[in-house]
Amino acid sequence: STETGAPTTVSRTELPSIAVLPFHNLGTSQDNDYFSAGMTEEIISKLSRIDGLEVASRSSVASYTDPARDAQQIGRDLDVLYLLDGSVRRAGDQVRVSAQLVDASTGRNVWSEDFDGSMSDIFAMQERTALTIAEHLNVELSPEEQRGVEKRATDNVAAYDAYLRGMELSRQWGSRAGLEAAIEQFQQAISFDPDYAAAMAGRAFVECDMYRNFDNTPERIASAERLATRAAELDPTMPDAHHALAMVAANHYDYSRASELLRETVQLAPKVARYWDNLAWSLAYETPPKGEESVRAALKALELQPHYPGAYYHLARAYIALGKYDEAKDAFDRMVSQDPDFSARNIGFAQYYLAIGDYDEALVWVERDTARDTA
DSSP: OOOOOOSSSSSSGOOOOOOOOEEEEESOOOHHHHHHHHHHHHHHHHHHOOOOOOEEOOHHHOOOOOOTTOOOHHHHHTTTTTEEEEEEETTTTTTEEEEEEEEEETTEEEEEEEEEGGGGGHHHHHHHHHHHHHHHHTTTOOHHHHHHOOOOSSSOHHHHHHHHHHHHHHTTTTTTHHHHHHHHHHHHHHHHTTTTTTHHHHHHHHHHHHHHTTTHHHHHHHHHHHHHHHHHOOOOHHHHHHHHHHHHHHHHOOHHHHHHHHHHHHOOOTTTTHHHHHHHHHHHHHSSSHHHHHHHHHHHHHHHOOHHHHHHHHHHHHHHHHTHHHHHHHHHHHHHHHHTTTTTHHHHHHHHHHTTHHHHHHHHHHHHHHHHHHH
């Protein structure tokens, strides 16, 4: 956006910066991967509520899963001063979380601690980790920030556990069975805690995916709208609630309303690539398309998450809307270099060849897509 805020006394580069690396699951069961992923995300989200800290986005750290990772190299890659490295070991109701704060320039530990407890202590562990980091980096918290860090989406451990499972399953957006399993987990979370806004937003979003891809019954989209609206009432500052409402609007083909809601979403959470990517998508679908703004949103998503095939797809779509066909072809090629089997590959190239008037080649790509669907 072109708006400039009031000048701040501290330049962004002077703020202590930190990246939270994906926590390792040290448990015997791979089934607990969703839990360590949830732990990582929760700590990022808590630290992001502190104004005096620059926090790397979840999407920018997602690929650093190798246990033998080199802290100094990652610090240079992400341009941060500190890293939080950690692991989670869960056995039944017992959890051990180990966390180390590392100075990225030297690779040395600044602080480390093991938290041992039962599942019911998990929220306190997350809060304590975030507050201890702020303390070690000499960041003073305002009372409002302190409340932000201590704010809990739920106090119910069973609800939280079902929510994390739902989030993990919801990433399988191309699979009907995966989405149905996600809905079941979110529903379980809501039955454990009827005011769990995050679980409502999660389920609303998945209902939208189901509606768009597998089951376009009016009840499906009505249910999504009811859940997303309730989530936004319970927590007006929750990005996921605005995001889900935007998806509901898009499924009603009201793309300008969807863009409006997605602009609110990226204001609430400016560091989530997925939100910028969806904004790029809805802007290009408006009538007439908002091509320039769509290009900017897609580029913002790629700045946050450089290896994001979906954002390259939406960047290409935006360039087509602007009549910039060479740039569109380049973006589609980059999409394929990130993921050769990306689900929208064929339809993307079909749109490109259609736009430049090569109907024979467009048809070849459409037929490839049809063959893929029936395979």
